Amino acid sequence: AEEGGFRPLDEASLVAYIRATPALAASLGGRVDALTVKEVGDGNLNFVYIVLSDAGSVVVKQALPYIRCVGDSWPMTRERAYFEASTLQEHGRLCPDHVPEVYHFDRAMSLIGMRYIKPPHIILRKGLVAGVQYPLLAEHMAEYMARTLFFTSLLYNSTTDHKAKVAQYCGNIEMCRLTEQVVFSDPYMVAKYNRWTSPFLDEDAEAVRGDDELKLEIAELKSIFIERAQALIHGDLHTSSIMLTTDSTQVIDPEFGFYGPMGYDVGAFLGNLILAYFAQDGHADQTNDRKAYKEWILKTIEESWNLFHKKFVGLWNKHKDGNGEAYLPAIYNNPELLSLAQKKYMTDLFHDSLGFGSAKMIRRIVGIAHVEDFESIEDASMRATCERRALDCAKAILKGRRQFEGIEQVIAHVQSIT
Ligand code: ADP
Ligand code: SR1
Ligand code: MG
Ligand code: MG
Incomplete structure (x- = not known):
């Protein structure tokens, strides 16, 4: 016993x-x-x-x-x-x-x-490796993220209720510390469990450890992750935490749940889709060059953010006169001002999402816990080529995230990396 x-x-x-x-x-x-x-x-x-x-x-x-x-x-x-x-x-x-x-x-x-999520539901990451298109994925994940994040934030709740919940989830400290270590620290130093596709990526991993600009930015993201009790986030919203069919999408495994920055969830989902995109060349064969599938992934990334934005702001407008204490109706009482406040909030959330999504891409390539998207590419040289593109993309987005004005610009950047 x-x-x-x-x-x-x-x-x-x-x-x-x-x-x-x-x-x-x-x-x-x-x-x-x-x-x-x-x-x-x-x-x-x-x-x-x-x-x-x-x-x-x-x-x-x-x-x-x-x-x-x-x-x-x-x-x-x-x-x-x-x-x-x-x-x-x-x-x-x-x-x-x-x-x-x-x-x-x-x-x-x-x-x-x-509840047992029955077949034909499969893990999304496996569907992405197999090249399966899911027409409702963006709509369903936008709905999930908008509702869970909006209704657990100060846009909907009083500060009294919010702080009681923050205190409850503060107890998930060990899981938060695990993320602090494996996402925000280990990839940027020599650490026991780090690994990468060696020898191909030896210099790339060393470059991450020697990139001062990247280290300054990751410190800022780490602080936001630890300090910003914005909403009850899932905390591990990668593509293996989603089970789906073409008409049903189910989110599992929120054991890292705590009151943290919304962008950590949104970024996890988008960043893992970008990883899936860069892995596709390693899955192409004579029967399927995966070009159409890569386009579908990019369209899904674009729709996911745009639908999330629309649904989240829609919930905000619907509940603007409720109990939420972040933007009191007595102060933000004209439509122009509220619209400006929403624009600033969503722009900050977008940039947080790009930063966290990129950090989560980097940790999957040079840290512990790699992903099947790349691990299932048998040819190590081809795998390293795919991983390097993803790594270079993530580093550039993380450093330049504040310059992106919309998801379309991010997609254009992803497409520019060959
Ligand atoms: P871990 O916390 O170890 O990552 P997960 O919650 O992700 O565990 O579950 C591991 C696997 O178990 C999933 O990849 C999925 O195949 C299966 N699984 C988990 N929850 C369910 C569920 N509710 N219905 C069906 N299969 C599930
Ligand atoms: C030891 S790190 C294991 C990873 O798996 C979980 O799903 C989380 O992503 C964690 O970072
Ligand atoms: Mg899991
Ligand atoms: Mg888990």
Whole structure:
């Protein structure tokens, strides 16, 4: 037995746990006599089980006290399960179409029971590697980001309510510190877990560590990440945190959830789409040059930002006379002034998103935790060529982010890198 009633489960012991847990048994239609249990966790941190009965299904996710992809030499708080369950519930309330329901949460066991997102849903990153187009992805992700970020911000809430929530999520400190390390620090120094496609990118990694301008900018982004309690963000919104079909989009895995800068979520999504774009040449073959697919990715990036902008400002206009205390109606009471305030807010958010998105691209190329988009390119020389383009693109956008006036200019910059 481990501390506080915790014990790590496996496929066999999970069955006994389910039989003793009414909420989980109910999700299986009460038919717990013959269960199929399969561990399917392919993420970096946790264990995930799909459980099926004749009459229902459930996914059970358990956090063990270490980082799965490294092992028990890197301990990590199991409390991440509490913040994941809390964020799933809060984001699910605000955006039920795009977040799986939580059926059961056991804090002592660091265990969540949630809706099984059934096939043909797959992880978006896998769809991007396979070259599948998703016509509703931009619309759905814009909706998810606009609703979760707007309704947890001071544009909608009083400062009293906001600060109580900020205090609650301040407890997710260890996960925030993990991000501070692997996104904002390790790629810019010699660090134990850094890796890159060597020897091809040896000089590129060294150049990142020697780039003073880049280091000044990453320090600014790190400060914003730590200091700006703007909204309840997902905190890990890359393309492996999205499961989808052509008509359904579901966001999973918000264990890094806390009150942070909105641009960290928006940037994670856009930056990971840009990584997918630069990986496409490595997936091209004689039957498919991936040119049309690259265009689709760029169109999706453009639509995602533009739709997010429209929906977010639409929510702001709809609720401008509500409880939100950031822009009091008594002060911002003429349409021209409100419109100016919105323009400034959205421009700052755009530049934050470009900065954070670029930082998240860089860490996937020269830090720990690489992405399947590139890792699945077998030819190391070709992989390095794709990665170098993505790295050069990210460095330029991160440094020059304040010069971009619209997403179309960002797309033009991405296209200019060959
Ligand atoms: P980690 O925190 O370790 O990254 P994830 O939450 O990303 O774990 O889940 C790992 C994998 O488990 C996902 O890539 C997906 O294949 C599967 N998975 C997670 N949640 C669900 C769900 N609700 N329904 C179906 N599959 C899921
Ligand atoms: C040890 S870093 C592991 C990474 O995987 C998670 O999904 C986060 O992105 C984290 O940075
Ligand atoms: Mg994950
Ligand atoms: Mg995770």
